[in-house]
Amino acid sequence: MNIAVIGTGYVGLVTGVCLAEIGHSVTCLDIDEEKVSLLNHGRSPIFEEGLEDLLGKNLRRGRLEFTTDYEEGLAGKEVVYLAVGTPETADGSADLTFIEAASRAIAGHLKQNAVIVTKSTVPVGTNQSIKRMIEAELAEPVQIRIVSNPEFLRQGTAVQDTFHGERIVIGSDDPIALELLEEINRPFQLPIVKTDLRSAEMIKYASNAFLAAKISFINEMAHLCAHVGANVDNVAEGMGMDSRIGSKFLQAGLGYGGSCFPKDTNALIAMGRSHDYPMPLLGSVQHVNENQREWLVEMIQARLGSLEGKTIALLGLTFKPNTDDMRESPAIRVAEKLQAAGAMLRGYDPVAVSRARQLMPAEIMLTDNLQEAVQAADCAVIVTDWKQIKDLPLTEYARLLASPLLFDGRNCFALKDAEASEIEYHSIGRPTVNSSRAVTSLASH
Known part of the structure; x- marks a missing residue:
């Protein structure tokens, strides 16, 4: 499947590399040009056991690429993962600035129907807000579906956890989107919890x-x-x-x-x-x-x-x-x-x-x-x-x-x-x- 991953931090990079490893074609997007250049040369900006080996392997296979260009990164993608940061604000709540910016970028560049998958940890109700925001700003008359797919990765063992975790959680109010995400994740051979x-x-x-x-x-x-x-x-x-x-x-x-x-x-x-x-x-x-x-x-x-x-x-x-x-x-x-x-x-x-x-x-x-x-x-x-x-x-x-x-x-x-x-x-x-x-x-x- 053709997949885009927005964000190449701990979650986004591990997600993109591991999806490529199980056979998907993945383009990872990030606004940091220096980081993208580093990744395209097979070098990981973070220390995570086993990650750099899989990064290089899937670059060589042609299953994985990195870009700062949204038009290029979203072209032909059936699924778009959101994996940007949601840092803490002064009152302890989640700062959704990066999620909102990425959602607007999706709306401005998406030219085909797609499922938007949120990997970022976001407050309850955020995915519905993301869907409304994207739909309100779409540049093309396309259909989007929304899925919450939270990560349960431990830093230091994130690659191991991706392939040998205890469960994969996918939540959506759209049965078609749930079925698609289940299909994407089936090669991991892990229990899948489907919910709203x-x-x-x-x-x-x-x-x-x-x-x-x-x-x-x-x-x-x-x-x-x-x-x-x-x-x-x-x-x-x-x-x-x-x-x-x-x-x-x-x-x-x-x-x-x-x-x-x-x-x-x-x-x-x-x-x-x-x-x-x-x-x-x-x-x-x-x-x-x-x-x-x-x-x-x-x-x-x-x-x-x-x-x-x-x-x-x-x-x-x-x-x-x-x-x-x-x-x-x-x-x-x-x-x-x-x-x-x-x-x-x-x-x-x-x-x-x-x-x-x-x-x-x-x-x-x-x-x-x-x-x-x-x-x-x-x-x-x-x-x-x-x-x-x-x-x-x-x-x-x-x-x-x-x-x-x-x-x-x-x-x-x-x-x-x-x-x-x-x-x-x-x-x-x-x-x-x-x-x-x-x-x-x-x-x-």
Whole structure:
């Protein structure tokens, strides 16, 4: 099938490349000329495992191309995917500026009947507004149908999730459009949930908000574990064995970040507010998540006293491993708080140093060499659980640091291993190991 994808961010680029991989002819549109040139040369502007290989492969096959020209990009296309950003506004609601601009561009250049498929995460009712907007501004007398096809991709494993996900959701009030989207997605061989337009829009928000709530729940339990002397790892294991609960997203840590959970939770709260329906549960989810960063800094201060002149190594700067995305990364807030307290910072990340230069405090020393970051620092703080960080033996941390002191914001290491290494090891919701001072947990401050 001939398909256009508007937007080449994380969602649009993965969508376009993977649709080409299953046999469709795909043209991806973006207004960024430099990015389009890069993509046409087979280079991905984002770090996503397996993406660049599939990009190059489908360019060579002639199934995939990139352009900034809407007339060229929409020519002969039966299906047009909208995958542009919907960033957060000051009040937490979704900014639909890019969606509206793309919709107007479609209306001005579409010369044949087409199905418009919204991949972007948009508030309930937006797809109906998109349809009305396009129909009102069509330059040619063509028919459009509208479908909501929300994405459920995890950054770092987006390609894997596209081919091995748990479901594909397609929503429309038009049976013909539903049937067409089902046909397009059949080669993925995944369960397909067909629903009405508004329910599909809501499924995306509800899914992300639920997962965010699960993360904040286990982090709140971690604080209580610290006060009562329990181990949150053991608690999570026992809870997760209950099939009604499940073990996923029960890892205590520094909370969620990235482009989806914070934005979508805020948007759902804003949606409720616009309908005079408060969302107190989600407000609490946000509060717990935001406070995780504060508590980590308080724990470091409680252990070291004054941070003035102390050298602290922040390990992992992206919001999660296997991506270069730093949007809403806990590392940003932690770095700002530590620097404000007088600490001298070093930041390590294997892939995001260039992005970090734009987002982290200017004074931080950045490196993609883990040993260089840790060498002779007064303490190290694990912010993101990259494999490189977990694979460095605790004995090596103890050898490199000026004093063997490690704060683990992701509970990367087993307590018995920390004990054997003789490193002073502070983690979240678990007993402190080899402590020379009475600081029991992140949650106790």
